Amino acid sequence: MRMRQTMRWFGPSDPVSLRDIRQAGCSGVVSALHAIPNGEVWPVEAIRERQALIEAAGMTWDVVESLPVSEAIKTAGPERDAHVAAYRESLTNLAECGIRVITYNFMPVLDWTRTDLGWELPTGAKALRFELDAVAAYDVHMLRRAGAEAAYDAATLERAAARFAGMDEGERTALERTIIAGLPGSEEGFTTADFAQALSAYAGIDAERLAEHHLAFLRDVCPHADALGVQLVVHPDDPPMPLFGLPRVVSTAADLDRLFAAVPNVSNGLCLCTGSLGVRPDNDLPAMVERFGSRIGFLHLRNVAADAPGAFHEAEHLDGQVDMVAVVQAVHRLSVAEGRSIPMRPDHGHQMLDDLGKSGSNPGYTAIGRLRGLAELRGLERGVEALSKA
Structure with a gap:
């Protein structure tokens, strides 16, 4: 069969x-x-x-x-x-x-x-990618979730801070949209304010x-x-x-x-x-x-x-x-x-x-x-x- x-x-x-x-x-x-x-x-x-x-x-x-x-x-x-x-x-x-x-x-x-919907491969094709450093950059520096720092180790926090500092406004908006604005098969999308409110429903x-x-x-x-x-x-x-x-x-x-x-x-x-x-x-x-x-x-x-610490792409x-x-x-x-x-x-x-x-x-x-x-x-x-x- x-x-x-x-x-x-x-x-x-x-x-x-x-x-x-x-x-x-x-x-x-x-x-x-x-x-x-x-x-x-x-x-x-x-x-x-x-x-x-x-x-x-x-x-x-x-x-x-x-x-x-x-x-x-x-x-x-x-x-x-x-x-x-x-x-x-x-x-x-x-x-x-x-x-x-x-x-x-x-x-x-x-x-x-995912944190990148068009990560370029050596061939020039593009893949989906997840990067924990980018998640931490959004979580700690953009969402500013209470207690977020405790979810990451020191090395990740350091890389995330550098990542956030090096991003312009357009890159920050793109990251936000990629993470929370909805993906194929996802029935709901959010703004950062909506997302923070949705997270609060899981307190406890x-x-x-x-x-x-x-x-x-x-x-x-x-x-x-x-x-x-x-x-x-x-x-x-x-x-x-x-x-x-x-x-x-x-x-x-x-x-x-x-x-x-x-x-x-x-x-x-x-x-x-x-x-x-x-x-x-x-x-x-x-x-x-x-x-x-x-x-x-x-x-x-x-x-x-896996292609970096805490990161993977669709191979x-x-x-x-x-x-x-x-x-x-x-x-x-x-x-x-x-x-x-x-x-x-x-x-x-x-x-x-x-x-x-x-x-x-x-x-x-x-x-x-x-x-x-x-x-x-x-x-x-x-x-x-x-x-x-x-």
């Missing part, structure tokens, strides 16, 4: 068209209704409308990414129960439309975070409490998901470390062990993102494929490479600190053992070739960079398959 090849599509306004995705060799699409505010129900009519567009292009809507978990649920705020009820209703409507893999994350306030919520809120959410929705035959797959923290005083609770194999032990429902699953988990050298990705097995309902295959799909050959071998063994084709998408491609001159492309989601990644992963999988039969 081979992985089911998909790409993410952000809807009719996405500069990468469904036609482009079909030509890349995909049979499936990963999409979401980003226009619907967090905490509200996804109506059947809106789901079917998006589904019809995808099917008219000759593909199927295989995975939802994402059905957002609201901040009220994450903080156990006053609207929490109403938002959980809406979430269950959205799951019902998705199942009615035949969509049964639903991605979500439990990252507080911010979705995936440490990692243990956030993890309990996560388990409470799953205990409320998984029995319903079980009955519907849908799988909720959690996306790991990206990057897998606390940021801006916010805890992270889906960063390691131990975090996932706790999650699945506490809520053993069959619908409680994992989106295995090799880039997010692969930032941490203590995460053994092939072993995690083996360990979590049938919990894995969706795969994000991408690679990362070529087969060339980084993730052993992608071993990961695909483990996925192949899992697929054969369980007789299923797991949806996969190439994640966070480089901006390259003609895409360098195009405006409006979503960072990490250009056509050609993902096409290259998919082609490499497709070839790798065919090679692994052939060797397994030799």
Whole structure:
């Protein structure tokens, strides 16, 4: 059984068209209704409308990414129960439309975070990059979060101060926008004042409490998901470390062990993102494929490479600190053992070739960079398959 090849599509306004995705060799699409505010129900009519567009292009809507978990649920705020009820209703409507893999994350306030959306590689292509020094420069010198200095070591604080001092106003604004103004797949954007207010909602919520809120959410929705035959797959923290005083609770194999032990429902699953988990050298990705097995309902295959203290960039799909050959071998063994084709998408491609001159492309989601990644992963999988039969 081979992985089911998909790409993410952000809807009719996405500069990468469904036609482009079909030509890349995909049979499936990963999409979401980003226009619907967090905490509200996804109506059947809106789901079917998006589904019809995808099917008219000759593909199927295989995975939802994402059905957002609201901040009220994450903080156990006053609207929490109403938002959980809406979430269950959205799951019902998705199942009615035949969509049964639903991605979500439990990252507080911010979705995936980067500090540079166009870091130039030696080839002239551009990649996404995360730099802790830049985060500290923003946190300490621009956001001026109370107690921020305690989150960083002395060397990082020194580099961050120098970094901030060397930035002009335009560079500071660009950094602010990159970190907090919203990214593809992020349903909310902020100003610095908004961000500070959002952070205040997490005062007193440490990692243990956030993890309990996560388990409470799953205990409320998984029995319903079980009955519907849908799988909720959690996306790991990206990057897998606390940021801006916010805890992270889906960063390691131990975090996932706790999650699945506490809520053993069959619908409680994992989106295995090799880039997010692969930032941490203590995460053994092939072993995690083996360990979590049938919990894995969706795969994000991408690679990362450290390039400075506390910094990493999105590397070529087969060339980084993730052993992608071993990961695909483990996925192949899992697929054969369980007789299923797991949806996969190439994640966070480089901006390259003609895409360098195009405006409006979503960072990490250009056509050609993902096409290259998919082609490499497709070839790798065919090679692994052939060797397994030799």
